[in-house]
Amino acid sequence: MSKEHGRAFRSQTLSEWLWGWFLIAPTIVGLIVLNIVPIGQTAYLSLFKSGDFGKGNVYVGFDNYRKMAHDPQVWHALGNTLLYALLVVPLSIAFAMLVAVLLNGKTRGKSLYRTVYFIPMVAAPAAVTMVWKWLYNEHFGLLNYGLSRLGMSAVDWTTDPNVAMFSIAVIGIWSVVGYNMVLLLAGLQEIPRDFYEASDIDGAGKLQRFFVITLPLVSPTLFFVVVTSMIQAMQVFDVIYMMIEVTNPAYDHTVSLVYLFYNNAFKYFNKGYGSAIVMLLLVLILIVTAIQMKVQKKWVQYL
Amino acid sequence: MTASHRFSRILVQAILLAGGFAMVLPFLWMALTSFKTATESTSMNPFVIFPSDWKWENYTEVLRQYDFVRLYWNTFAMMALRIVCSLLFSAMAAYAFARLKFPGRSLFFGLVLFQMMVPTQIFIIPQYLMVDALGMRNTIFALVFPGLVSAFGTFLLRQFFMGLPKELEEAAKLDGCSIGQTFVRVMLPLVRSGLVALGIFTALFAFKDLMWPMIVNTSADAATLSSALAKIQSAYSVHYPQLMAAAVLAIWPMLLVYVIFQKQFIEGIATSGGKL
Known part of the structure; x- marks a missing residue:
């Protein structure tokens, strides 16, 4: 009886977990790609000098x-x-x-x-x-x-x-x-x-x-x-x-x-x-x- | 009613009227100027307030030079797609954050909060580079791209979901609804006011945004109303009646929508303000 109950409980919890992850997935993936990674990229880019034709980005440390x-x-x-x-x-x-x-x-x-x-x-x-x-x-x-x-x-x-x-x-x-x-x-x-x-x-x-x-x-x-x-x-x-x-x-x-x-x-x-x-x-x-x-x-x- | 009471009521009305006049004056002046000839608009002696005859020439000239049908379509498509994406994805995530328990919930919700605290300009260069790498510059997709998901929308709708009583889900569960069914059939209809508010916020933000469309869609065919105005201003910088005609053409659709749905606009913002 209690074993049955436990299994039912577990499958219910698991389904709640899966639904939770499924529902937040688009937003979280979107936020990571569109916002979280770009914060790091912007911080990283700020260590480069860019713009001169054909030269691309040159690492300049904290020069900027x-x-x-x-x-x-x-x-x-x-x-x-x-x-x-x-x-x-x-x-x-x-x-x-x-x-x-x-x-x-x-x-x-x-x-x-x-x-x-x-x-x-x-x-x-x-x-x-x-x-x-x-x-x-x-x-x-x-x-x-x-x-x-x-x-x-x-x-x-x-x-x-x-x-x-x-x-x-x-x-x-x-x-x-x-x-x-x-x-x-x-x-x-x-x-x-x-x-x-x-x-x-x-x-x-x-x-x-x-x-x-x-x-x-x-x-x-x-x-x-x-x-x-x-x-x-x-x-x-x-x-x-x-x-x-x-x-x-x-x-x-x-x-x-x-x-x-x-x-x-x-x-x-x-x-x-x-x-x-x-x-x-x-x-x-x-x-x-x-x-x-x-x-x-x-x-x-x-x- | 005492004399002082009556006086204070008149004073209140006077202040409100003066403020209200200041709010609409720029719009009136925009409309009046758009019907004037260039000579009328720059005549100081006599100063011309009302055009001597109301001509549509400035409008026809602007419409001849700029493809406003295209601009309306670009702007509308961007707004519609952003509304659909942000409502759909935000409602899903918001429901999960508000009502479900799962590992990682607070960590992921922390990401949502973190995004809201950061100024959006910090995302712009990488987002531009991504759109460029995808070869998608000068497309509707490019206009929609930064608004595919919304941390703000997730946060806002979560507040609405949290306000609903727990019994609803329990009853739905007893009726044999799965979590997905409970979400779509029971809970979602109950946060309709939140969805309306988010739709309005999303539409206004997209409509007013200037920098992103200017950066990512540089070709005239792919511009939005806002970014096209920036171009028109530099092209016509001295012909104010034509500039004003272009401005009127750019703002009237949103003004019309506002006048029709003013109650939803104001209540949506008022209720969500209390929830943030």
Whole structure:
């Protein structure tokens, strides 16, 4: 009897194992071929110099990394990437939070606003950047026309090295506000009503209520949005690529690490140097994410 | 209703309206410009907001120069195949990770998590070299290639499967269902909202991606809408009405889909955001 039982149990367990392996097989094989092995390949490639015609790859050890340390463009790109992330992430989340809080109640037109704010998310960045570039046009753009009507002088939104990064950040913020708002609004709606009712009895003001109740209770969602937005922002490419050509005087002040990676790997065909740049990006993202994981204990409150 | 209450309601509406206007203004300007002549678009005195007569010439010109039917097809085929692959393979793996016990489960799930933490650019050079070695550049396959499987999708759907009650499987087992039958007939239909959300994420990501199609499909026939726009921009850099017509042609299908399925889009993202 117990022997029978044992055999039945074993065949059942075995079938579960087999099903498990069968079901994960395509994904795991795919991940290994498409992602895991390529990480090693990129790391390996970063030890080579490539590009010179007919010469193929030449092993150079850590020369690419040494070269990066002395390459002003890499330092520019590192600074620009961080500046972009530090502009876009806090501001887009602040705006998204403002809109989410305003919509989280019996606000008229709630679902219409939600729909409208989300629109930039469904448009291709290539198309969106083209129209922003046109809005920013020095001579014929809507923005400078508006400034001239107000009696102000024109701004070189996309070519002035001191301005261009801010113009790009505006597009970045505009593109993700709606997405972040939808996520935050979903988080806000999970806060039980009782918390607010209790604070009404205490006679807390609206602002106080936001900082004492809403913010701590929505902090897990907020943390998720901050971490993912940060990772996204540090990979910025499309907007800058579409807006700033290599010949643009603001190029050095706007080129991001991924843009620099693209140029080196696919424009100048130095895949070794491109790989080294993307390894730098990996390290940067891991450091920034690790810091956030560490700091979260100080401000994220899980119920 | 007190006066201050009414005032705050008006203020809220004013802020929301201003923000909403900022969200749609670029699209309005894109559409308006696309109907203007080059002269109208660069006239500052008087500044032209509405075109004097609505001409389709910019559209016909862009359509004459670029094969948009081809671009629509490439983009659509890429999105459709990526959706099919990521839904199918991710649902399978997600079910196994969420519901089955087998040796190596946590190790393999660790691989999924690890992939999600790494920036995608790190895969691009080797993936390009693979496509090149297969002789598959400038094909639909090349566009689909990096999206054949999805770590993100596996993770997302796993969360949905984990939310289902254990009794369902036990009941199915008593009815004599095999694990495969339980998965397909009982569990899969219950995570439909997760599948919809993943489909939307996959479609949006594929539609918006610029770098991969630019790298792997350099010939004009094999481009996607996004990568074609990058080329069109450098070709027409000064003729803004035509550029805007091309931009409108590139974004309207997704906008239309969004307007029709807005509820699914927003709810899909809202619910999956809570699960990640």
